[in-house]
Amino acid sequence: MNLSTTECRRAPRISVTGFGASAARKPAPPILRMDDSAVQLVDKSSSDVLWAIREDCGLDEVLGKMSRLRVSAFLVIRGRQIVGLVSCEDIRRMRGRVSIDSRVADVMTDAVRVPMLGWDTVLAATVSDLLRIFDSTRSDHLMVV
Numbered sequence: 001m002n003l004s005t006t007e008c009r010r011a012p013r014i015s016v017t018g019f020g021a022s023a024a025r026k027p028a029p030p031i032l033r034m035d036d037s038a039v040q041l042v043d044k045s046s047s048d049v050l051w052a053i054r055e056d057c058g059l060d061e062v063l064g065k066m067s068r069l070r071v072s073a074f075l076v077i078r079g080r081q082i083v084g085l086v087s088c089e090d091i092r093r094m095r096g097r098v099s100i101d102s103r104v105a106d107v108m109t110d111a112v113r114v115p116m117l118g119w120d121t122v123l124a125a126t127v128s129d130l131l132r133i134f135d136s137t138r139s140d141h142l143m144v145v
Contacts, residue, residue, distance in 0.1 A: 038125035042144055052077045055084070055105040059091050062104055073141055076108045084108035089140060116143045 032040055053062060053074040066072065066088055076084040086108040094107040115137040122130075122144055133142065 032127050034126065034128040034131075036127050038122050038127055038130045041127055041130060042122050051075065052082070053086070053104060054078070055103065055108065057104050059102050059104065059107065062086065063088070063091060074104075076104055076111075082111055084110050085114050085141060085143075087140060114141065114143050115139050116145050119144060 051069060051071055051074050053065070053076060055076050055078050062074065066074070072089075073085055073087040075082050076086050084105075086104050090107045090109060094102075115133065117133070125133075130142070134140075
């Protein structure tokens with residue numbers, strides 16, 4: 001199955017975010033220290049390609065696309081609106097609890113529940129601060145707006 005623009009597409013760059021990874025191999029990122037500015041970490045991930053997928057796509061189809069594109073998460077869209085985030089972990093976690101006909105909408109994290117940080121917070125934070133935020137939210141992803 002090919003990646004049509006209605007099923008899976010690059011999301012427009014509206015803001016700096018840390019979702020996904022480009023399909024091309026990248027050089028290893030520089031090592032960051034815990035007291036380095038969080039901007040360095042966010043800046044490294046913001047060069048990645050953002051991918052979006054429709055909420056009605058099947059889970060097996062989504063996992064296949066994640067594998068082919070070498071990404072671990074997709075923004076989820078309804079029309080032109082971002083309505084959530086779906087990650088490999090979301091799908092794996094729900095594997096035994098959803099039916100074969102389940103769709104992205106059945107397992108995604110609603111956009112209002114994805115932890116978001118303002119850019120001003122990132123400017124004032126260290127790498128250690130971001131790790132504490134990940135730990136306190138028990139999330140694998142943060143959206144920077």
